[in-house]
Amino acid sequence: MTMDALARLEAAVDAFRARDFARAVEGLRQAAAEVPAEAMPWELLANAEAATGNDQAAMAALDRRLALDPRNIAALLLKGQLLEREGDRRAADANYQAAINQEAAGGACPPQMRGALGHARAFIAESRNRYAEYLRDTIGEPPTARVAMALDLLAGNREVFLQQPSVFYFPELPQRQFFEPEEFAWLEPMLAALPAMQAELEAVEAEKGGFAPYVVAQPNRPLPNNRLLDDPAWSAFWFWRQGAMVDENAARCPATMAALEHAPMPRIEGRSPVAHWSRLQPGAHIAPHHGMLNTRLICHIPIRTAPACVLRVGNEVREWRDGVPLIFDDSIEHEARNGGDGVRTVLLFEIWRPEIAEDERAALTQLFATIAAYDG
Template identity: 55%
Template sequence: MSDQAREEALAQAALAALRGGDAAKARATLAQMAAPPPMLLAQVCNRLGDRDGEAEALRSILAGDPRNLPALLAMGHNAQARGDDRGAISWRRTALAQAAAHGAPPQLQPLLQQAQDAIAQSSQRFEDHLTAAIRDLPSLPRIALATDLLLGKRAIFLQQPSMFYFPGLPQRAFYERSEFDWVAPMEAMTDAIVAELAAVRAGAPDFAPYVQTSKARPAPNNKLRDDPSWGAYYFWQSGAPVPDHAARCPAVMAALDHTPMPVIEGRSPMALWSLLKPGTHIAPHHGLLNTRLICHLPLLTPPDCALRVGAETRAWHRGEMLIFDDSIEHEAWNRSADTRVILLFEVWRPEIAVEERAALTLLFQAIDQFGPAQIDTGG
């Protein structure tokens, strides 16, 4: 009998012994081979409870074929048997990713489902473990967010302005009203502003579309382009007041005087009433700049309306300012039966020093002098 024939015969005998329930005999048979099949050896070791031997055999497979699906699944099971939940998750996620990318034979589908179920169970155990560790701490929002990110319950969103990025600024989605001394005096004027809004809308309930096609630029890829479902009534536009609107709404203009709005020729200030009709959704997008914060003073606030910035969603409440970084992915919606209206404006980010603001003003003016200013079609 040739060496090859002998090896094949021993492998078949070991397989028969394993199928017959005699794992010890199967292992003894494999020990007679010069090169026992690694997966068969791993299965025998598994049946005998030899976790080290099983892992060694599986690693020999993965050394030559790092994406071998059966070996990846078996390594996940091996890690689980050792009590290594996080290791088991890692092996199983790799196996599931491999199957998703390249497919898997039908006979492996039950094992893939088992891996998915095991990941969910291990993840829950990990979450319970972390929750128990910090259960007695006071409410710490950043710790809660960091924990959710670790658990994969929320995603990381960073500044990605579509036109200009200023480095070194905090990655914060929302700022709090209490951080700015100009907010309270402005919020106190909400009733007067709402009265002006009612008077304006009594004559024209719709505003011009927020996103409009410009003759000087390609049409923006925005489903709400030229659609008054998202309307705008400007008080400051492209750095200049809108005289008729400003004259009709002195309370709005007085309220805006409280704010540190940028003054950049041809660009800022920018302030408007933003109207969102029932059933309207502003798709996820990024603003032009990260040098500003966008402020919303809510005026008409039906239920089922909200703003998501990054991983956090907040509802509008009449007279309570929302302040956020629009260079982080954000979206908004009105799922109610009534119209939502806010006073929207921009302010300098507080972290930018006075001399940097002056330099940025010159820089933005130079950018705009080179050609038509880029239109913000999604703030």
């Protein structure tokens, strides 16, 4: 770059700062013919062109920058603004989203473009709402919850969550967050025993013994990275733990133990069954996490419900309601929160995934028992 070219470029920049956009455009256009493309402030030329009403030339300048640097946040945001002004909302959305993605990936957004980045986020949110309304108005009421979720995913109003077990993944199982109670005939006799189970809970609580914090330290293991460690806000009364019956608790609650016999719980030495009352105090929050396996489902039989107490599995949130079990895949990210003033208690146990065949269950039982017995 010659000294004369550098001087003309600096004079054009000064003109832009003085808001003399016509002179800035003239000087920047001349500079564009003289300086190397990678040294040219294309975003500045685009701004000057747009300020004088020449959006086509502004777009051409931004395309020069993006040809050199396809993920330039400032250029993507400016191009989105021009396309929005032209009324091409879908193209504006695409450029805004690319800028947001780049910023999220660690790209540096110029400080002067922070406001534009905020506008881009608001624009995308509004676009998603418009799109969702268009789909609803055109298609009508979805016939099933699955179709409704598909439409929400298409409109960007829900996120996709998949199985991510922390220890063992069994392939080719359906990616379902919740299962419905009517899919499991064995739940009917369990629910018939609900009054007796509720009476047993009341008796145990009256004796003030048996519940202990769910998250506890294990001998010779690192402390769990869980803020509910040793916290009775989330506590358990165990019936089966790591495949062993807790005899004292089982003797106190014969109706609950009889009800559990109806469920297809895995029987794996050193590991399963697993069953307990899970109690969540007001204000308690079980942070998002994934279960160890995707070969099981977790079942909750509500023994005592509480208002404002919710379970989120993936992108779906449900409340515990009287007489309505919740069955879900805990290998999908999930969390629970008691936002009310009552104590929530459920009977929690695991069952085999219904899609796993008997011969596969036998093989997995042997595998998991072998793993449990391995001492390193």
